Amino acid sequence: MAPPLRFPRPLRPGDRIGVTSPSAGASGDAAARIDFCIDWLRGRGYDVEVGECMDGTGLTSAPAQQRAAELTRMLADPAIACVVPPWGGETAIDLVDLLDWDALAAVEPTWLVGFSDLTTVMLPITTRLGWATLHGDNLADTPYAVPDGLLHWLELVSGAGPFVQRGSGLVTDWWRFEEDPRATTWKHVGDGRWEVEGGGSLDVTGRLIGGCIETVAHLAGTPYGDVRAWADGLDGPTVVYVEACEDHAVDICRYLHGMRLAGWFDRAAAVLVGRTNAPDHPDLTQRGAVLDALGRLDLPIVWDLEIGHVPPHLPLVNGALARVVVDGGTREITQTLA
Structure with a gap:
């Protein structure tokens, strides 16, 4: 039987956002972009914790076991209100069966935000745990100004809604x-x-x-x-x-x-x-x-x-x-x- 739906609490000023790469990491010019995006979030009053799985020199940021452990830790940490990756990648599917699903089922839900390869993880987080997850910008896109009619993902995770776009x-x-x-x-x-x-x-x-x-x-x-x-x-x-x-x-x-x-x-x-x-x-x-x-x-x-x-x-x-x-x-x- 599918678990009941649970929505993470709204993000508040001063809350901690975890940054980790469940799939691809960042290096070179890409790393410079991610550093800018982290500073952008900090400039808006968020406490940003950057994980160890961020290396962009290979296909993935770290071995699957390490990426799964870091993502599990961040999602289960009550001090972290939201987790967002730098971007997607290619093979996040290699960690879905390595997440500690029992540990996650025992804690309050945390916002997981992103798109592309991250949807490989977001989908089972929703269907297996009942946690709402947010399909929107990855971290690399977060500083872009939102056109008229649309909302920034930070607005959705920070408010009560309803949200009209x-x-x-x-x-x-x-x-x-x-x-x-x-x-x-x-x-x-x-x-x-x-x-x-x-x-x-x-x-x-x-x-x-x-x-x-x-x-x-x-x-x-x-x-x-x-x-x-x-x-x-x-x-x-x-x-x-x-x-x-x-x-x-x-x-x-x-x-x-x-x-x-x-x-x-x-x-x-x-x-x-x-x-x-x-x-x-x-x-x-x-x-x-x-x-x-x-x-x-x-x-x-x-x-x-x-x-x-x-x-x-x-x-x-x-x-x-x-x-x-x-x-x-x-x-x-x-x-x-x-």
Whole structure:
């Protein structure tokens, strides 16, 4: 049986934020960016504790056992109110079965914030422990100014809500660290707009769950990604969100079929799809990949949300009760942390 949902207490000025790398670490120009981001948080009144697993010279910041132990320690430490990684990486899946799940189940929940490869860890934290987790900026993105309509992740973890966000209409990009390691304004590269597949309007409510397709798909069908069992324990439907990082449309199609077969969408009221720059196949677009896998489910699909690897970022709380409205000029999501 899925555990009851638990929301970490709101972050307060002076609280401690833990920084560790469950996947990739930082070095060179990237390390300079992370140092700036840590100073940025400290400048806003937070006490920042930097862990030992931060090395960016290899694929991961440290051996899996060490990364799992440090993440467990930070999440279980009552003095740490929030944990955020520098960014994602490639192989966070190697530590999900090394976390001390019994120790975490025995303590009060702590905010875990991030996206990309970190969703490999955030998903089971929510589905196995019942802890709400926040899909939004990683530490490297945290100093960027938030466009109109969206909220900073610090606002969501610090307030009581409900939190209302609206489509920003913007498509942006990061500044390369070697260009400006202290960047705080997104590079505007285009415009975007949420839209419902097939046109029309949408007004649905459900519990949020999701992540980066390339990473969470490999948890489907395992005890660490049993979204169907988690959803069965809820008192209503889910709203599943997904986003592709860089994999080919054919691979994304396969991953989504696997998630569908594992029951990820059985209780869904809608699917939210993030913008992507991932490549198409000559015979299959990224949208076509989603429709091939999920079109048969007769679920509403909302395209082009600001979630994932095409910034800016619309933070979503796994476990939050979300109302999604797309109707005429309204493109809005309201999250309630209860």
